[in-house]
Amino acid sequence: MPSAPVSLPPLPLLHERVSGWYAEAGRTHLPWREPDCSAWGVFLSEVMSQQTPLSRVEPAWREWMRRWPTPADLAAAPPGDAVRAWGRLGYPRRALRLHEAATVMVQRHGGEVPSTPEELLALPGVGAYTAAAVSCFAFGIPEVVVDTNVRRVLARTLEGKAFPNPTLNRAEMVLAAESMPADRDTANTWNVAVMELGALVCVARGPRCDDCPVADLCAWNVAGRPAYDGPPRRGQAWHGTDRQVRGELLRRLREAHHAVPLSGLEDSADDRVQVMRCLDSLVADGLVEPLSRSRYRLPA
DNA sequence: CACTCGTGGAG
């Protein structure tokens, strides 16, 4: 059970303040927030935004929507085109899963994005967050949408903690569900508004409590913003990791628009054994296609 | 549950 403060902020007031703030300060101009944006556009934005800042997502999203305006358009393209168009958004397996998801939409959903969380969860690359977000933002279904921003805002306002624990647990989902407005439309607005508050004001480093609409209601702020004291949050190693080498290999294959000989890849890192291991893992993931034992390309 | 999987901007 989360250690809730002695008195929780009155939820209706919290809802009103956060939603009011969103109407004033939210990035309502983002293309996937336009009322006429298709469900496919919303779906695409959610997958692209997994672990990638929106500022980098928007240009790629516009290009993808211009090129593949429907699931069928993407499904008809070679998966390698999706991987190349993914560019430097990071975690390129997301591009592959997006292509697979588009294929499933064509094969089993009449070329449409499914609307229920259950159907969405069955799609590759879609987890609890994305399923809830697409249901809510594209179809107006008031699911419990919990991402890193929501987790942080709730940890602070309701639990009085600087950060949530490293892993999302059941108690947190219950807390998020209980903090939602009962009314459908109000709940949908709350979902996007609280997420936006976490993205713009209640940020991880250097939260701008002076600009926060609920600073006077926030358990963490009222308590004097005590430092995080939970279990250590693991950092992300980078230099010398397989991720770095995989990234370098894929960068070369993206930029070459034809098959690349092994000689053009093997110096992607100092350790040749590591390079070959990473190349094999990219092939196993379906991100790279071996034409022979010595020529590689993005999958056709 | 703990770990892996890219990339780049901010402080």
Place this chain on the structure above:
DNA sequence: TCTCCAAGAGT
């Protein structure tokens, strides 16, 4: 410079 971390998912 270096650390942190971002609309997470899959194993």
